[in-house]
Amino acid sequence: MQRRLIATAVLALAAACALPVHAAPRPVAPMVTTQLPRSAVPRHYEVVIAPDAVAGTFAGKVTITLDIIAPTDAITLNAADLAFTRATLAAAGGKAQDARTSVDAAAQTASFTFARRLAPGRYKLALDYTGVIGTQAAGLFSLDYATKDGKKRALYTQFENSDARRMIPSWDEPFYKATFALSADVPASDAAVSNMPIVRRTLLSDGRTRVVFAQSPKMSTYLLFFGLGDFERVTKMAEGTELGVVTRRGGTGQAAFVLNESAAILKEYNDYFGVRYPLPKLDNVAAPGRSQFFGAMENWGAIFTFEYAMLLDPAISTQQDRQEAFATVAHEMAHQWFGDLVTMAWWDDLWLNEGFASWMENRMMTRLHPEWNTALNVVSVHDRAMLRDAMVTTHPVVQRIDTVEQASQAFDDITYQKGESVIRMLENYVGETAWRDGVRAYMRKHKYGNTVSDDLWASIEKAAGKPVKGIAHDFTLQPGVPLVRVGAPVCTNGESVVLLTQGEYSRDQPSRKPLTWQVPVVAQTLGSAKQARTVVTKGQATLSVPGCGALVVNAGQNGYYRTLYSPQAFDALSVQFGALAPVDQLGLLSDSWALGLAGLAPIDNLLDLAAGTPERADPQVLAKLTDVFMQIHALYGTDSPRRQRFDNYAIARLAPVLARIGWDADSGEAQTVASLRADLIEALGAFQHAPTLGEAQRRYLALQREPGSVPAALRQPVLAVVARNNDVAGWAALRAAAKAEKTPMVKDQLYMLLASVEDKGLSERALELALTDEPGATNSAAMVRQVAQHAPELAFDFALANIAKMNTRIDESSRSRFFPSLATSSGDPAMVAKVQQYAAANLTEGSRGDAQTAVAEIKDRIKVRQERLPEIDGWLARHAR
Structure with a gap:
């Protein structure tokens, strides 16, 4: 893919009011980044979309009110996979003139050239065009799912970071904010949803209905949303806002938790940010399927989330699922302010969106659900960031973004977890009250606008009355x-x-x-x-x-x-x-x-602490210990004798904990115990602890006879243990269950379990299955990645051997991330060359960040195996019975 260079200069913006043609707009904006010519700025989009879900195509019309701010004979905006049939431009009160259209597919732009040079002023650009409905979560896409009445199809949009251009020709960059008036011509039996409420429905002559949505506030293109399908919606009023959850028909019964929690979160956010949520409604839209790139998206007023990350099925959902659903909703709702109301000027400052939303989600869990004891999450959060940040391939929190692919790769643990950790540290440094006051001032000053990081530091520093910018710069402008x-x-x-x-x-x-x-x-x-x-x-x-x-x-x-x-x-x-x-x-x-x-320290330090950890320590401390033991187990790889010796030691430490808390929950037990129980069952199953394997198998057989016989809290760990150790007959039975299942969320889970089997032959069968239509188009990449967790070499080789088919099952902007991700858990020296060869053959130099990180992690794992495992062997020889 051609690398697109970005210029940085002054972008002059017109005044917000309507300007007469030829009146020079007043420049009000500072330095911003753009990939587009600076001669025009959009103000308003009037869009009509007519999707054909069966054919997988759509027709579109858009009239863009724009300001020409420098004389030009052409207007260039973003467009991808769109074909134009008409393009005209008219000044206010003037006659429309036709435009000559040219498309640059590599640059994802369309240019409209005019016979007469355009003077500065206000114009309307009218475009008719057609586009493609994809099968992966980019642009306007479809999701198929099974029901008792047969297969159904729903449509959704995913525009972040740079895919609004696949549905609407637009200035598809965060700085170019405008208002949107969206209409859609849809089957009369379907329900449509967007950022704003529906204001009018009109029956068309062909039997379809034109659905007209209210005009949006001024916002970036990547926040626009449209959904269409056989939907149901449940609502609740809170803080003067209509909250809703939109699901496929029959799914609203799993939405009560999210709807109720949304009301509590909204109240907290209205208070904390000091600016009330400004839209009349806020929907959470749940969709079947999944993406290998994201789980939810903060579209303003219409948050999109895959079902597995939001809905709670009482038959299968665990305490961990409840916490993750809450975290997802709290994260995306925080974006309604940090990201939607106030948006970073360019993807360099993406962390202003994601770091703050991550910080707020954990803050809300601690505040609204103290019984979950999630305040201890601070350690796992900075651990995730430091794992990445301590490698030579890391990058600063504020990083230079030059291409669409680099913007996609910026959604990583540095942006999210390091961003969150830095915020937490700075809040602790200046104090909670000063930090909140600074955030409120920032929101008031920049609402409906765009910012860079220093705008935030200025507000915090003023509120705190102490220096902040120097510390903030050290942690955000340099890596490590x-x-x-x-x-x-x-x-x-x-x-x-x-x-x-x-x-x-x-x-x-x-x-x-x-x-x-x-x-x-x-x-x-x-x-x-x-x-x-x-x-x-x-x-x-x-x-x-x-x-x-x-x-x-x-x-x-x-x-x-x-x-x-x-x-x-x-x-x-x-x-x-x-x-x-x-x-x-x-x-x-x-x-x-x-x-x-x-x-940097003896590995004995960790092992001594592990040996001395009380059996009745906090459940999250014991969960951390369990996680470390699982990591050591994985480091030993296929070295069976050495791994078995360690596994025996881990069993001796963990089995008594499981025996103490038992397989079945006690009345009134702490919710952290439920999560620990699941961790212990899966870990002891991985260590081949015979009693755990036997009990998991016994409960699995009971589940087959009577679906309600195993509590939801145990269903996932029991299935995980059985699926991991499946034989040919067991794998075939699980596949049959997956094929027969009609609930999309359960069906997806079963296909992921098929890919978790450790037997090599069955792993190969899971990979082959992934490339068929059976699991569903959005599950293919996830299944391959699931195999890669325990067999990275097998999964990577398979994906490359089938790269053309794999590319049809991966979001286009995520391909540079997906293939390297399959190799990251490998400790095979040969994988270094394989990843490098893949990158050289398939990626531009500027999009190789994830490939370089994968190589660094493989090399690190090789070094750890060579240098640290002998130390662990020595400690075991001295301490293990």
């Missing part, structure tokens, strides 16, 4: 993870005095010269309620902490850095590990594991 080394504390007059020095945590560049950050640090001694704070600048700081107990640095785990304790400081914490706050237990486990893998 700070490493804070903690010296041996010295107790003097009831205070612990400790020297902190700042380095850099790197997984694959042990000798690199560390970058420098201003690092906000919070420390606390065990047994003391008082905390000490400082900012490590110029590489070091001396901190006095009240009390003389074991010293916890990054107390509360809100800081984005790894903590490396001196042997003396670590030993003091290790001895009293059980007395630490659960969040700090998680932090110490996490740092010890990460630093051990990187060779």
Whole structure:
């Protein structure tokens, strides 16, 4: 694909009011990025779409009110896979003139050239065109699903990051905000939904209905939405807004949780942001199927979400599903402000959308559902970011985006999880009230507009009355993870005095010269309620902490850095590990594991902590331990004797925990216990723990005889254990169940389970099945990726051997991400060359970021296996019975 270079210059914008033709618009905008000529700016789109779901095509008409801001003889906008049949331009009150149309498919643009040079002023560009309805989630696309009455088809749109151009010729960039008036000519029996409410329905002569939606607020093209199908909608009024959940017919019974939680979230957000939600309605639209790229999309007033991420089926949904559904809704609703009301000027600052929405989702879970104890999520969030951020292939939070493919690749753990972690750290630094006041001022000042990161820092700094921008720049404009080394504390007059020095945590560049950050640090001694704070600048700081107990640095785990304790400081914490706050237990486990893998600390530190973790520790601490054991199990790969020795040790540690909490929930047990139970069952099944395998099989057989015999909380882990260990007969039976299933969400889950089998021959059958029509077009890529989790070499080779077919089952802008993702869990040296060869043959230089990351992760895994596994073997020889 041709790389498109982006120019950056001043974009002059016209005044918001209507201008007479030839009146020069008033420039009001600062520097912005665009891939389009700067001679025209859209103000309003009047769109009529006529989809033919059966044929997979649509006809469109759009009249674009625009301002010419510099003399030109052509107008160029974005268009992809559109064919134009008419193009005219008229000045206000003037005669329309025809345009000559030319399309650049590689650049995804259409240009309209005129016989007479256009003077600055206001015009209307009228276009008639046709387009294609896709089968993957890009542009206007279709989803087929099974029902008791046969197969049905629904239509939806997915425009982020750059696919509105597949349905509407437009200035398809976030800075070019405009209003939209959408109409659709649709079958009379179908229901249509968009960002705004329906204001009028008109019966057409051909029997279809023209559905007219109210005009939208000023917004970016990627936020427009249209859906059409055999839908049902349930509603609830909250805060003066009509909340709705739209599902396929028969699905609204699974929507009550999301609808009720949306009402509570909306109230919180209206208060927190200081600007009330401005649209008259807010729908959550649930769709069957899935995408390998995303689970939900924040279209303003019409959030799109795949069913598995939002609806709760009482027969199959777990506590984890409830939490994930809440997180999804809270995340996308936060975008209604951060992203929709105020939008980043260009994809460089995508984190302003995604980092804030991620932070708000976790904030809402903690605030509205304290019983879930999700405050401890802070550790897993920064762990995900640091896993990526400590590699040579990382990038800054604010990164340069030059192409559509690079914009797609920007939706990663740096943008989401590091962005969230930096926000949490800065809020902790300035205080919750000052941070909220800064966010409110930012919303008020920039609503319906576009921003860059420094606009936010200016608002926060003014509200806090203390310097923020310097720290923020250190963590967002440069990549990497700070490493804070903690010296041996010295107790003097009831205070612990400790020297902190700042380095850099790197997984694959042990000798690199560390970058420098201003690092906000919070420390606390065990047994003391008082905390000490400082900012490590110029590489070091001396901190006095009240009390003389074991010293916890990054107390509360809100800081984005790894903590490396001196042997003396670590030993003091290790001895009293059980007395630490659960969040700090998680932090110490996490740092010890990460630093051990990187060779910056003995791997024995992690294993000693694991051995000393109380059996009755917080369920989330035990879940972290379970996760680490699963990672070690995977590192051993096919080395059966060594892996078996470790698995035996893991079983000895975890089986007593499962025996204590039991397979069946006690009345009133903490919800975190339910999640831990599922983790333990799946882990012990992976370790081939005979009693767990036997009990899972027994309950699976009972489920076959009587569907309600296994509680929903156990159904997923039981199926996961059985599917992972399936034989030929079991796999065939599971496939038969998947083919017969009529509930889309359950059907999709069963096909994913078919791809989780570890037997090589059955994995090959799952891959072959993935490329048929049986699982559904949107499940193909997900099944291949599921196989890649346990057989990356097999999945990668299969996908490349069938690359033409695979490309038809992958969102076009995500192809540069999908194939490398299949290789990331490999530890085979041969995979390095395979990924590099794939990238060289299929990707432009600017779209190879994910391929380079995959190579770095493979090399890191090879190094860890060579250097760390012998250390684990040695520890087991000394400690395991």
